[in-house]
Amino acid sequence: MIEIRGVRKAYGDHTAVDGLNLEVRDGEIFGFIGPNGAGKTTTIKMTVGLLRPNAGAVLVNGIDVAADPLRAKMEMGYVPDTPDVYEKLTGMQFINFMSDAYQVPTGVRGERVRELADAFELTDALGDLIESYSHGMRQKTVLIAALVHQPRVWVLDEPLVGLDPKAAFTLKAMMRRHADGGNSVFFSTHILEVAEKLCDRVGIIVKGKLVACGTLDELRDGANETLESFFLDLIEP
Amino acid sequence: MISLLKTQLMVGLNINAWRMGKRRARHVGMFLLVLLAISPSYGGWVMLQVKAFEFLAASRLPLQDVQLAGTYAMAMMMALLAGVPVVYSTLLQSRDLSILLPLPYRPWQIVSAKLLVTYAIELVACVALCTPTYALYLRHGFAGPADVPVGILTMLLLPVLPVAVASTVSLLIAAIPGVGRNRWLWVALVLSAMLSLSLTLSMLSSAGAGGEMTDIVRVRMAQMERVGRLFPGAAFGFRAVTSHGLEAWLQLAAFAGAAACYAGTALFVGQTLYLGPILSGGEGKRRRKGHKAAAAVRIGMVRSLVNKETACVLRDPSVAMNSLGGYISLPILAVTYTVMKVQSKGKVDVIGQLMAAAHSPAFQEHLPYVLTGIAMALAVFGTGSSLFSASYSKDGKRLWTEKCLPIPPVTIMLGKFIAGMALVMPLHILTVALAVIALPLHGLAWLYLATLSTLIIAYSGLIGLSIDCMRPKLDWKDTVQAVKQNLNVVLSMGAGLAPLALNVGLMVLCARLGQPAGVVYAGVIALNVGMLAGVAWLARRAAGALDRLAL
Ligand SMILES: Nc1ncnc2c1ncn2[C@@H]1O[C@H](COP(=O)(O)OP(=O)(O)O)[C@@H](O)[C@H]1O
Ligand SMILES: [Mg+2]
Numbered sequence: 118m119i120e121i122r123g124v125r126k127a128y129g130d131h132t133a134v135d136g137l138n139l140e141v142r143d144g145e146i147f148g149f150i151g152p153n154g155a156g157k158t159t160t161i162k163m164t165v166g167l168l169r170p171n172a173g174a175v176l177v178n179g180i181d182v183a184a185d186p187l188r189a190k191m192e193m194g195y196v197p198d199t200p201d202v203y204e205k206l207t208g209m210q211f212i213n214f215m216s217d218a219y220q221v222p223t224g225v226r227g228e229r230v231r232e233l234a235d236a237f238e239l240t241d242a243l244g245d246l247i248e249s250y251s252h253g254m255r256q257k258t259v260l261i262a263a264l265v266h267q268p269r270v271w272v273l274d275e276p277l278v279g280l281d282p283k284a285a286f287t288l289k290a291m292m293r294r295h296a297d298g299g300n301s302v303f304f305s306t307h308i309l310e311v312a313e314k315l316c317d318r319v320g321i322i323v324k325g326k327l328v329a330c331g332t333l334d335e336l337r338d339g340a341n342e343t344l345e346s347f348f349l350d351l352i353e354p
Numbered sequence: 355m356i357s358l359l360k361t362q363l364m365v366g367l368n369i370n371a372w373r374m375g376k377r378r379a380r381h382v383g384m385f386l387l388v389l390l391a392i393s394p395s396y397g398g399w400v401m402l403q404v405k406a407f408e409f410l411a412a413s414r415l416p417l418q419d420v421q422l423a424g425t426y427a428m429a430m431m432m433a434l435l436a437g438v439p440v441v442y443s444t445l446l447q448s449r450d451l452s453i454l455l456p457l458p459y460r461p462w463q464i465v466s467a468k469l470l471v472t473y474a475i476e477l478v479a480c481v482a483l484c485t486p487t488y489a490l491y492l493r494h495g496f497a498g499p500a501d502v503p504v505g506i507l508t509m510l511l512l513p514v515l516p517v518a519v520a521s522t523v524s525l526l527i528a529a530i531p532g533v534g535r536n537r538w539l540w541v542a543l544v545l546s547a548m549l550s551l552s553l554t555l556s557m558l559s560s561a562g563a564g565g566e567m568t569d570i571v572r573v574r575m576a577q578m579e580r581v582g583r584l585f586p587g588a589a590f591g592f593r594a595v596t597s598h599g600l601e602a603w604l605q606l607a608a609f610a611g612a613a614a615c616y617a618g619t620a621l622f623v624g625q626t627l628y629l630g631p632i633l634s635g636g637e638g639k640r641r642r643k644g645h646k647a648a649a650a651v652r653i654g655m656v657r658s659l660v661n662k663e664t665a666c667v668l669r670d671p672s673v674a675m676n677s678l679g680g681y682i683s684l685p686i687l688a689v690t691y692t693v694m695k696v697q698s699k700g701k702v703d704v705i706g707q708l709m710a711a712a713h714s715p716a717f718q719e720h721l722p723y724v725l726t727g728i729a730m731a732l733a734v735f736g737t738g739s740s741l742f743s744a745s746y747s748k749d750g751k752r753l754w755t756e757k758c759l760p761i762p763p764v765t766i767m768l769g770k771f772i773a774g775m776a777l778v779m780p781l782h783i784l785t786v787a788l789a790v791i792a793l794p795l796h797g798l799a800w801l802y803l804a805t806l807s808t809l810i811i812a813y814s815g816l817i818g819l820s821i822d823c824m825r826p827k828l829d830w831k832d833t834v835q836a837v838k839q840n841l842n843v844v845l846s847m848g849a850g851l852a853p854l855a856l857n858v859g860l861m862v863l864c865a866r867l868g869q870p871a872g873v874v875y876a877g878v879i880a881l882n883v884g885m886l887a888g889v890a891w892l893a894r895r896a897a898g899a900l901d902r903l904a905l
Binding site: 190205210213218 | 655657659670754757
């Protein structure tokens with residue numbers, strides 16, 4: 118569960134996120150949608166502790182990210198929007214490094230990595246330097262590394278960008294299974310079809326403010342609109 | 355084709371930087387600085403030419419032709435050596451091929467545009483080197499105004515030969531399967547080319563006294579001329595500038611023909627070896643390592659951090675070179691020393707003088723002070739680099755990994771510190787061992803030397819880490835920018851001077867009070883242990899800056 122309470126973040130005098138409140142409950146996939154530059158990445162970075170909010174707090178499974186960052190980070194697996202990873206490590210070395218940090222026991226590590234790497238068809242490349250990977254392969258490496266410790270809360274920033282169709286399908290299925298197991302998935306996207314099909318609830322952010330939040334049916338409010346037309350109405354009143 | 359050339363020249367010579375308002379001032383400043391730096395050697399070179407011609411006239415030696423041809427040959431050699439790094443950066447390191455190849459140009463046009471950039475750079479150097487000699491040759495009446503066009507055309511053709519050879523050889527080396535594209539190999543090649551270049555320069559620009567003129571003109575210039583003849587066809591050029599009338603033009607025509615052959619070969623090699631593999635897709639094939647990747651045994655967080663750090667430093671040649679820069683300068687210093695000693699026929703012998711000083715009674719008399727000084731000097735090899743002070747910067751955007759992992763910031767710094775020490779210690783121990791073997795030391799002096807210098811490296815490293823943690827430079831395209839153009843490296847070296855000043859202060863105090871050696875040793879060690887403790891305490895505070903860092 119993630120609780121974002123009155124969070125504000127300003128870069129200089131530009132307010133990127135302004136008094137944001139939202140909750141990602143256990144057992145649900147929460148889609149965070151909004152136009153480019155709306156503040157999705159900024160919000161996600163504050164959730165995982167990469168940025169400090171100017172005001173407000175983020176709680177992950179009841180743990181305040183600012184007050185007890187290490188415990189909060191243990192609960193999360195994070196995939197950034199741009200997979201900047203250490204090019205001079207091999208994929209496996211990177212995953213091992215992340216696993217060490219999350220204290221994944223030796224006994225289960227090999228099994229989990231094999232499962233994830235097979236699912237994303239990355240097994241053969243894990244011994245190569247990340248330098249030689251394509252964008253999608255880097256994305257997959259980060260995904261595997263973030264999920265090896267089986268975090269209860271997944272925080273994914275535009276995770277489907279750059280993935281091939283098969284890997285995207287696999288990931289969507291994994292997200293569904295994870296949420297159905299009583300865990301939370303918080304992910305941002307600007308592909309509305311994905312949000313429509315996959316999410317239990319969505320939040321729409323425009324210019325740093327949450328303008329709508331709820332299940333798809335609640336948002337449509339009985340009207341037989343697609344999410345797309347609802348979204349376009351929202352951002353261009 | 356024209357626009358292709360124009361963009362290549364713009365990128366290659368960074369012409370836009372000259373045109374944009376704010377950056378122009380900086381570029382002009384840098385340019386003037388470089389001019390200022392090379393003007394003494396260039397002045398020396400011009401003076402040498404003036405003296406040589408005066409000497410030849412006074413002693414009626416008919417060697418002016420040799421002097422001129424030797425200069426041209428030398429310019430060609432220098433262009434060849436300087437060509438290696440230039441070719442490497444314009445051809446092998448450029449990343450614009452994916453943009454250029456899809457454009458409607460023929461492969462040879464792309465290769466020749468790139469080679470022309472190299473040519474343009476080398477032409478400037480060749481003209482600068484040859485013009486004074488040629489002007490003197492004219493002034494002393496060995497060529498008339500009618501010969502000047504031939505002289506100028508020869509000068510324009512001059513860099514074609516070395517540029518073509520440099521690019522052909524570089525491309526041939528790069529085509530060796532397996533090792534040809536290895537960045538370490540190229541670092542070594544570029545470094546040795548630069549080293550030979552600077553040695554040639556220093557050898558020839560040291561203006562000789564009157565008595566040595568015969569030696570310089572007769573032996574050196576003749577040597578150079580013979581070296582120049584190693585480029586088949588170069589002799590046509592030498593003869594073109596030293597003969598007159600129709601013969602000069604005929605020789606020039608032959609020289610132009612030779613240059614065309616060189617250029618053609620370079621273009622052919624470029625088209626087949628440089629673009630060929632890329633066009634046929636061979637470039638994209640990834641090396642597959644034989645072994646299969648396996649999940650490793652879980653190890654402690656600090657060890658895992660250390661492993662990651664060392665891999666990231668050692669596998670990136672530019673980071674590794676800058677991180678261990680002090681030690682890499684050692685072999686270069688050794689070569690320079692040997693050359694200086696041979697050149698001056700044993701008169702300039704820095705190490706000899708130092709050894710003489712080490713064996714003098716004064717050395718043993720002031721041993722505690724001398725040893726402390728030597729320890730500081732030994733430490734500088736380890737601390738005078740970007741190893742610690744660009745450790746966070748070199749991670750750049752990748753720093754999100756550590757930041758979102760459940761690792762305390764202090765542990766991250768500790769990992770970087772231990773990795774840095776692990777990298778520096780083998781080389782440090784080696785230099786300390788060399789010093790201990792070379793110096794007349796007794797008893798536990800070696801232990802003092804090793805302990806003190808290691809202490810200094812340790813706290814200087816922590817100072818560097820702290821500074822870099824508080825203001826890392828994370829926005830860069832290439833790790834070179836992170837480690838080379840990083841103010842933190844300079845700041846850390848500056849901050850590292852403070853503890854050294856304290857040590858000097860302590861020694862002055864001890865000397866004033868006439869303390870016995872034992873007290874000086876104990877005092878210095880105590881001071882530096884205290885310093886390490888103090889710096890470590892400060893570094894723990896500084897490590898927290900990672901928490902506040904916005905990524
Ligand atoms: N480091 C930064 N410095 C200044 N402004 C930033 C920075 N990062 C993001 N912004 C600004 O904050 C706003 C929100 O950005 P972001 O959260 O990345 O949007 P999204 O992920 O929704 O596309 C944008 O207007 C962007 O320009
Ligand atoms: Mg974003």
